[in-house]
Amino acid sequence: MKDNSPKERILKAATLLFHQQGYNNTGINAVIEEAKVAKASFYDHFKTKDDLAVEYLNRRHSYWFEGLRVLVEKKRTEKEKVIAVFTYIMEMNKKEGYRGCAFLNMLAELPQDKGKIYDVIHQHKQELKAFFETVVADQGKAFTLYMLFEAGLTESRVYQNSDCVKKIIDLLKKDVL
Template sequence: MKKLNPKERVLEVASKLFREQGFNSTGVNQIIKDSKVAKASFYDHFESKDLLAVEYLNKRHIQWFKGLQDFICKSKTPKEKVLNSFEYLRYMNENENFSGCVFLNMLSELKYENTKPYEIIKNHKTDLSDFFKEIVKDEYKSFLIYMLFESCLTESQVYRNQEIIDNTIKYLKSKIL
């Protein structure tokens, strides 16, 4: 396993803490301590916790879409791609203990004046909507699928189970796709 440099350790620890504790409940001192870096090293890489959040969101966006692409890469039809996208949600819930959408979680904790993270969050959601448009090629259906996806993400976090995703997959198989 590759040894992480200080910046990578900070990002890894911050990602875990932001997901588990939330952005506002995670302090810079805890990130520094848990990532085993010097305070000066932290500030060499990140001028502030807000700038760390920007890098975290950008990195998460890339990782999340790579995971989604990996999940659908063997799918041959649009229907399989959409259904496997919802399977990706199931996978993420299992691996991240139903922590939900890190972008929406971060959104709920930020001040609106903090525009850079807002732009990243909006771009993530736009990219997800465009992802379904590219697969389905029908604007109305792709919008409905996107909204179902977002709803599954939120509801599975609230109820901490996969039931809404299972029911949505059944519905998609029988009605929309």
């Protein structure tokens, strides 16, 4: 059974609006309207917009990592796993319209005083670095791949295509990296 509770509708609306408009351009009233909930219902679940952002990012983290893990766990060799990680960027790019990293997108919009949101973003990036260390035995190579992954996400957003990620995959297949 699908959860259609007010909280879930708020989170679904925030996900849509943050994706389409960005964090700063999305007001609480727009989320309330999109979610079709009362203002009081919003504040029953989220005391502030920052609290909504934290929940949104935490859910985004879980959703994103689940997809990544499922794809990588199907592979047997280290090389196949690494290529699968970069293939995941291409799949997500296509699915989500080359919007880039939701965490970096939000980070770019925040002033310095958004500590709890920064904490979630930082944790996500730390876990991504650690994930590469579980896929690749050599820590130096794992860090390099993490940085290439971040660059691939960014370049895909800038150019609205996955050409750079395809080039990275081609290099990985040739064992250049």
